[in-house]
Amino acid sequence: MTRMIDIYSILPVMIVAGWALLLLVVDLWIPRHRKGITALLAAIGLAIALGFVLASSGNTILGFNQMVVLDGFSSFMQVLFLVSGMVAVALAYDYIQRMNINHGEFYVLMMFSIAGMMLMSQAYNLLMVFLALELLSIPLYVLTGFARTRLESEEASLKYFLLGAFASGFVLYGTALIFSATGQLDFVGIAAVVTAGSANSVLFLIGAALLLVGFGFKIAAVPFQMWTPDVYQGAPTPVTAFMSVAVKAAGFAALMRVFLVLFPSLSEHLTPILWVMAALTMIVGNIVALAQNNIKRMLAYSAIAHAGYILMAFVAFGNGEVVGNTVAATLFYLVAYGLTSFGAWALVIVIEREYGKGILLDDLAGIGKHYPWLGVAMLVFMLSFAGVPLTMGFWGKFYLFRTAVQAGYIGLAIIGLLTSVASAYYYLRVVVYMFMKPGEPKLQINPWVSLVIGVAALAVLLLSLIPWTILELASRAVLLLQ
Amino acid sequence: MPLGYFLGLSAIMFTVGVLGVILRRNALVIFMSLELMFNAANLVFVTYASYYQILIGQIFVFFVMAVAAAEVAVGLALMVAIFRTKHSIDIDQMSSLKG
Numbered sequence: 001m002t003r004m005i006d007i008y009s010i011l012p013v014m015i016v017a018g019w020a021l022l023l024l025v026v027d028l029w030i031p032r033h034r035k036g037i038t039a040l041l042a043a044i045g046l047a048i049a050l051g052f053v054l055a056s057s058g059n060t061i062l063g064f065n066q067m068v069v070l071d072g073f074s075s076f077m078q079v080l081f082l083v084s085g086m087v088a089v090a091l092a093y094d095y096i097q098r099m100n101i102n103h104g105e106f107y108v109l110m111m112f113s114i115a116g117m118m119l120m121s122q123a124y125n126l127l128m129v130f131l132a133l134e135l136l137s138i139p140l141y142v143l144t145g146f147a148r149t150r151l152e153s154e155e156a157s158l159k160y161f162l163l164g165a166f167a168s169g170f171v172l173y174g175t176a177l178i179f180s181a182t183g184q185l186d187f188v189g190i191a192a193v194v195t196a197g198s199a200n201s202v203l204f205l206i207g208a209a210l211l212l213v214g215f216g217f218k219i220a221a222v223p224f225q226m227w228t229p230d231v232y233q234g235a236p237t238p239v240t241a242f243m244s245v246a247v248k249a250a251g252f253a254a255l256m257r258v259f260l261v262l263f264p265s266l267s268e269h270l271t272p273i274l275w276v277m278a279a280l281t282m283i284v285g286n287i288v289a290l291a292q293n294n295i296k297r298m299l300a301y302s303a304i305a306h307a308g309y310i311l312m313a314f315v316a317f318g319n320g321e322v323v324g325n326t327v328a329a330t331l332f333y334l335v336a337y338g339l340t341s342f343g344a345w346a347l348v349i350v351i352e353r354e355y356g357k358g359i360l361l362d363d364l365a366g367i368g369k370h371y372p373w374l375g376v377a378m379l380v381f382m383l384s385f386a387g388v389p390l391t392m393g394f395w396g397k398f399y400l401f402r403t404a405v406q407a408g409y410i411g412l413a414i415i416g417l418l419t420s421v422a423s424a425y426y427y428l429r430v431v432v433y434m435f436m437k438p439g440e441p442k443l444q445i446n447p448w449v450s451l452v453i454g455v456a457a458l459a460v461l462l463l464s465l466i467p468w469t470i471l472e473l474a475s476r477a478v479l480l481l482q
Numbered sequence: 483m484p485l486g487y488f489l490g491l492s493a494i495m496f497t498v499g500v501l502g503v504i505l506r507r508n509a510l511v512i513f514m515s516l517e518l519m520f521n522a523a524n525l526v527f528v529t530y531a532s533y534y535q536i537l538i539g540q541i542f543v544f545f546v547m548a549v550a551a552a553e554v555a556v557g558l559a560l561m562v563a564i565f566r567t568k569h570s571i572d573i574d575q576m577s578s579l580k581g
Contacts, residue, residue: 127542134549141556145563154564155576161557162512162573166503168553169519172546173496176526180489183534185542230579 008056009063009070012049012078013118019045020111027104035102039093042107043086046114050082062124066186069124072477076331077121077253080338084246085114087342087452091349092238094446099236099355101147109139109146110242117250121257125186126175129254133171133218136250137164140243144235152356156234163227167217174210177203178262187261194265208263208270215258218251221311222280225304232300237352240296241345244303245338252310252334256327259317267318274315279415281308286419289426293361295348298426299341302385305423306337312416313400316407324478325406329399331474332467336396339463340384343456346449347378351441364430366439374443375434377457382427384460387420392460395467488529496522509561509571513554520550 007014023041030037057075062068089107096102116136123129141164145157179185181203182193193199216224232240263270285305292298310333313326351367352359368375384393397420404413463470495518502515524543531539561571568575 127538127545131545131549134553138552138556141560145560148563149567151564151567151578154560154567155578158509158560158564158571158573159576161560162503162509162516165513165516165553165557166519169496169499169516169523172520172523173526175542176492176523176530179539179542180526180530183530183536185538234579 005061006063009061010068010119010122011056012052012082013115013122015049015052016045016082016111016118017115019048020108020115023111024105024108027108030104032102035097035104036093038104038107039089042111043089045111046082046085046089049118050079050086053078053082062188066188067125067128068119068122070122073253073257073327073331074118074121076474076477077249078118080249080334081114081117081121081246084242084249084338084342085110088238088242088246090448090452091241091342091346092236093448095236095238095349095352095449096146098444099147101236103146106143106146109143113137113139113143113242114246117246117253120250121253123254123257124188126178126190127185129258130168130172130175133168133214133254136247137168137218140164140239140247143239143242144231146239147236147355150355152234153236154234156231159227160231160235163217167214167224169214170210170217171214174207174214177207177210181207187257190262194262205266205269208266209273211258212255212270212273215251215255216277219248219255219307219311220304221277221307222284222304223277225281225284228304229297229300232303233294233296233356236355237296237345237349240300241342241349244299244345245334245341248303248307249334249338252314252330255314256317256330259314260323260327264318264320271315271318274311274317275409275412278308278311278315278412281305281311282416282419283308286423289423292426295351295359295361295364295430296356298430299344299348302423302427303341305419306333306385308419309333309397309400309416312409312412313403315409315412316403319407322403322407324475325399325403327478328471328474329396329403331477332399332471333396335470335474336384336392336460339456339459340381340391340393343377343453343460344381344385346452346456347374347381349449350374350443350445350453361430361433362437362439363441364433364439365437366434366441367443368431368435369438370441371443371445374445374453375431377453378434379431380457380460382430386424386427388424390461390464392464392467395464395471399471485529485533488525492522492525492529495519495525507572507574509564509573512573513557513561517550520546 061070120132141161147153181200182190184190220228289301384391387393387397499515499519527539527542
């Protein structure tokens with residue numbers, strides 16, 4: 001029997017999914033040259049869902065026989081996903097017209113993917129985790145290949161598809177082994193069986209490790225990162241921006257929920273693995289980024305490196321004393337990184353003249369002189385990525401490092417600091433190209449894209465003056481996690 | 483029959499699937515290997531659904547089948563699209579993205 005409270009608990013997800021289905025039909029009557037209407041309708045749908053998320057935040061509800069949960073954590077993540085979706089729509093509107101891939105399905109697919117992410121943050125049963133993972137991934141495979149007949153886009157899409165499905169296979173087999181070890185699929189039941197000590201510990205551990213591999217692909221942690229640069233480079237740039245923020249956040253949402261609720265008892269075995277993964281991710285991401293001269297590829301490696309910083313704080317997931325800080329610092333970092341990342345990708349969209357053209361470092365020459373405010377905005381984003389004080393990126397890294405030190409992983413924090421210093425080289429190189437090299441750039445700047453750049457730059461600067469407000473919001477999300 | 487047989491068979495299927503994805507070069511064969519991984523998990527689900535006498539294990543398999551079908555639809559469409567452009571689905575030749 002479905003109760004009203006069940007419906008209420010997943011109302012925002014239902015709105016996004018239902019709105020996307022309607023939009024798919026409505027789009028048929030919208031002529032090709034007026035797809036702005038579809039974009040506007042998609043943004044309205046996301047805004048309505050955002051309103052419902054905000055209205056229902058603060059409650060804790062287990063819905064549909066503990067299939068889904070509504071709590072502070074899920075509300076926080078859903079706000080992040082919905083805002084990312086709206087920013088991505090704003091970025092995509094002009095871009096897909098210029099690149100002549102102006103189909104209304106673009107926005108619909110993006111909404112389906114957002115519905116998957118929102119469900120992921122609410123999943124409280126391994127079946128829901130798997131379904132949400134697929135719902136967020138499958139539309140993204142299509143979005144990556146959206147510029148089809150362009151080889152880069154198609155190749156990126158096929159690579160993303162094959163490795164994404166590979167990762168799903170690992171998640172699925174891990175889920176199967178956890179089911180075989182405990183006879184349960186919902187988190188409450190599994191946790192109860194594990195606490196009672198009646199689970200088959202070998203199968204349970206292998207299952208947890210396989211889940212870690214699967215989620216590792218989604219968050220692009222080394223050694224599961226090899227798809228990231230190719231996919232980020234080949235996909236349409238607004239899709240890349242969306243992936244680098246929202247998909248990464250969704251991956252971490254799943255990782256946190258599953259590991260903090262189900263696997264604290266395995267921390268003895270999993271912590272060393274996570275330690276090595278975090279260290280490798282920070283080192284490989286930052287070192288390889290040094291050698292890139294394609295901005296999209298450079299930002300892709302930078303995205304890998306930033307996943308490493310978050311993993312650094314996540315290593316302590318089994319330590320009950322600092323786990324609250326871990327989650328708060330991670331949520332804070334996802335916000336800080338999301339703001340910075342959307343700003344930087346919006347700038348790539350501005351300078352990208354043709355599909356995949358004009359995004360080398362040399363193409364930045366002269367922008368600082370001819371478009372000073374773009375140059376200054378990019379300076380802000382690069383400083384934030386590098387973690388320089390007076391930006392959100394600094395506070396994000398500060399909280400992550402603090403958590404790692406609190407948990408006693410000082411070696412890891414040192415690796416993080418050293419790689420951050422190394423990363424300043426390639427971030428500042430972008431600024432050097434913009435301001436120091438002579439060039440005559442010709443840019444057409446769409447007002448929506450400039451709005452995103454302006455708001456992101458201001459937010460990165462101004463919120464850094466009051467970082468504790470967001471940290472407090474994130475900490476309140478933590479209390480309701482378990 | 484003891485549970486170990488079923489678990490062993492599914493582990494072999496999963497390993498063959500993983501090796502297939504890593505070693506084979508034809509996108510369609512990789513795709514078949516992926517299905518093998520999914521079905522290895524399905525075998526575990528039905529085995530333990532019967533062992534624990536819990537229905538959700540069997541229900542999970544239906545969900546996996548539906549999701550796999552959706553993935554096949556997208557994956558084959560991608561392969562058709564790329565075959566039209568490149569006249570090949572050999573993943574060793576997918577090298578236009580480099581850095």
